[in-house]
Amino acid sequence: MDHLQLLDLVRHPLSPDTRLEVPASREEFELVQEILDTEDTKYPQIWYDSLRNLAIIVAPPTPLHSGMAGALLTRISSQIRNSGISSDVTDNLTQDADRRTTKNTGRGLTTRAGDGALRYWEGKRATLMIAVEVGVSQSYVSLRQAISWSVVILGCRLGLAMSIHEESRGTPHTRYYASLEQANAVLEEAEDDLYQQLTQHQYGPLEWDGETWFGKIRRVALETYRPQDEDCPLDTLLEPSQSFMIVQDGEYIRHDISPNLREVVVGDCIPSHLLTGRHFQATPLNFFQREWFEDQFQGLMVETALLRLQEKIKVRQPIA
Template sequence: MCAIGNQGRTRSAPRNRRALALQCMSSKRQEGKRKRKANELILSADKRTLANQRRTMTEHSDLLEIVRRPLSPDVQLEVQASGEEYEQVQAILENEECKYPRLWYDGTRNIAIVAAPPSALHAAMVTALLSDISRAVVRQPGLSSEISNRVYQWAEMGNTRGRTTRGWDGAIQYREGNRTTLMIAVEVGVSQSYESLRAAISWSVCALRCRLGIAMCIREQGRGEAPDPPQYSSIQEENAAVDEAEEDFRHQLTERPYGPLVRDGVTWFGRLERVVLETYRAPDENITESMVLDPSRSFTIVEDGEFVGGDVPPNLQEVVLGDCIPDHILDGDEIVARPVKFFRRDWFEAQFQAGMVRTAGNRMRPRPQ
């Protein structure tokens, strides 16, 4: 009888284990459901909080109201705002995954800076400056590819120091393993006040401690009241009309290299009033983040629709290899001080005029709502 009893218990053991396994799986499924439900409740609560925050802010936030307005390219607006209000509006933009407008904050003045998307001219000149400086570095005689290949171009990005968050238009950085050093920061101002442009490039030099700041200030003469773009029946018609207009604009540039660009009696890009290229350096180590620097060099390139920059030095009298690559990487003071020659009239005019044409063409397209 004992043998029979033992066989029964032996046969029942696998069934018990299966039952325990099924019970364990069921418990895990129930636990998973509870966790998913809890996460859904948390996410739902976060969404409700954000929605409530948005509704509350909409009632009284000048900053959120301005961020919601359609902004013309290159426009920068300064709005008095607390740090808390800035963070709340920034959270709303991030939740909506908005690339533009960009939102920065000047903690020393309690000012939020609303930056509209760049125009084609703005973007073209940032890219041109970064690319030509980088190419001039790579072409330096005697510089190994191992060193020159660590020079990187960076597009617009934000940086925070203390209570201030700002962005640069572009930068040249040098990478050593997992360490990146900011060497040159670039700012281009189109329809931006000169004071604002100086403050932006000064912050990169003083707060971020870049070796050199380069700023280009572009002034387009007033075009009068901004015309409404033409109405098109289809995207194909729009593209064809803009392509035809841009070809006409290129022809106009052969006679008027710096505008205006006119189509059917409407000025889509005004005559260039002035283009100035400047460099900025920290005068010494005793600098503060809020300092606004004077330029170390300033060159007028275009004045009243005419090129006047024939005597601008190719390295702006000061851009050297040590501005692009840290001194300890280079061998000898002579190499550190070697000029980086990147500025040429043919390069400047080709890039600038292409940006003017694209900007004028984009102004003929319907504005996003």
């Protein structure tokens, strides 16, 4: 494949949350990236995996994808700030989203971006503490590759991966309206109806006007990942240290989940030398509660459904 063929694939319309992997050389990737850099558009993005000699074409995330990544990090950060540690220490913990990095893997340069991370700043230097990856109907192997990149190659202390699988929902047809006012009124009506449906279908499906705008959630799993050892090979595909099935077949099933996932502690967010005593380092960060999760997740389901509906609404242009 030459770089023009790769560029054609990048320009081909992709559904949100799609990741397309194609064989390519680093040189072909860089030629395409140079072209994209001149266009000043955030998506689609293109990454490169030197361990597998693949270009990865990345479509924009859905609100559910980006929203859950941000919600997890915000929740953990909030717990740190309410932990009793001095604000002089906690204020140096910052939250990143979609940060792009390039590293030499020993087989060439790999370029990727993560969904989000917490970094701790000491002066001008930041330490990657927690990385989060969310996969929406993404393969389990692909999600593990993404979080393994942050843990093994970037060296974060803890990786959190949330795997979300939505059932197929079909392809709704396009709707045409005579005016922008009419189209906006339809969206408002649909929004109210979709939120109302959550009382009976907490995890979908969400339907409106005879079509499905968000499919039933088949499952949601949340996993933690840690470095195996200092000499861990760079191409290691990590196994989770903890794994929790939270939602299955449209029902919340994990009523006994530990609020800190049995392992997330203060020392995962703040470097050890800034904490007084081993006991403080091991203080649990109780960030996960069912009510918080359901409010965030279900609200983002509706936002995703509304975005899909909005993309299918067209306003007819008057004939001159």
